[in-house]
């Protein structure tokens with residue numbers, strides 16, 4: 001028995017050390033591991049399968065709106081990167097350079113893409129000539145490299161996986177509509193599939209994407225009261241188009257600049273799943289995104305008929321659910337622990353006594369509730385349990401978000417909330433970057449977003465006392 005408990009004991013309690021708890025879950029659930037390349041992680045099968053499911057759902061949603069997938073080179077010539085001033089300034093400090101091909105020094109350095117705006121712009125400048133060529137709605141699923149000093153699996157690694165959508169439109173209105181459309185798509189995806197409630201809003205000038213006209217974001221709140229930027233959508237206006245000379249002739253035969261957007265969601269979101277839903281026993285996966293939705297665990301599997309029954313149940317469920325039988329020679333207790341650490345939403349226990357009664361036991365990962373079901377009804381019952389679990393997980397996360405969104409009307413209140421890491425702190429702000437920087441300097445809190453749903457808490461900025469322009473969500477962030 002002592003050995004069986006080891007898997008769970010190896011996870012540090014969340015209350016004791018949240019950062020260590022996170023690392024333990026990543027390792028014990030076998031989601032990712034460190035590699036020999038500094039700052040780069042290995043996505044293990046359990047982690048990659050989650051990413052594959054995220055890809056599947058998002059990719060289908062993108063395509064429903066006319067988006068097409070492409071593949072761009074992973075290198076960007078230095079001259080191309082430098083074409084848009086703000087953009088290169090924003091990314092230069094974390095770019096990795098290729099200087100040699102074999103033993104020959106390259107005439108021009110190549111950077112390993114930190115993001116691909118410049119490549120898309122260069123391409124668009126060549127393939128867009130007429131209004132008939134618009135819109136262009138391209139996306140790619142790739143990895144990018146940003147040379148990070150400190151790294152944590154999923155949250156911050158030098159190389160990470162993501163999708164980056166890049167669109168070009170005839171008008172500013174169309175580009176704005178696409179920017180908002182994609183942000184809403186990310187928000188709906190988080191809420192409906194990942195059971196993660198988000199706050200939608202706009203980034204401040206200081207926090208917006210390098211080179212963007214405006215950046216919209218969805219922000220999620222983790223268990224420990226820190227925020228995680230979970231997806232962003234940028235409107236570039238015609239800034240990149242002017243830098244890259246992307247023009248088209250309109251219907252009146254006049255030359256016009258295109259208006260562009262880009263939008264991305266990355267493997268960071270797996271970090272959010274861990275930190276929103278996980279508990280002291282490990283990962284808890286929302287059923288809709290879980291690579292395995294139920295693990296069948298045979299009890300006393302050596303007894304005649306048990307494994308056969310487990311297999312019979314599996315094949316009955318396999319048409320509707322992602323299901324597996326754990327028929328390894330580990331003890332049931334060990335199998336339970338493994339299923340819990342890995343966050344598999346449900347397990348089905350089936351032993352000789354159950355078979356006698358024509359029943360099985362469904363156990364929910366989140367509440368550990370045991371539900372005895374007749375084998376005749378197991379298919380519909382499992383569906384109900386998974387659906388209930390999905391919605392309960394969202395409601396719990398939503399309650400946590402609501403309870404950890406606080407208001408600050410005075411600077412003292414503000415500092416106290418941030419120090420205690422109470423969650424999102426709503427406060428009024430003057431709109432000035434200097435003031436925003438001072439707030440960060442004094443408290444380490446950053447502006448997470450100016451929510452689309454604005455409120456009026458007071459007439460003055462919480463920090464400097466000047467007239468307030470916007471309500472802002474502040475917080476400590478990953």
Ligand SMILES: [Zn+2]
Nearest residue numbers: 430435461464
């Ligand atoms: Zn201020």
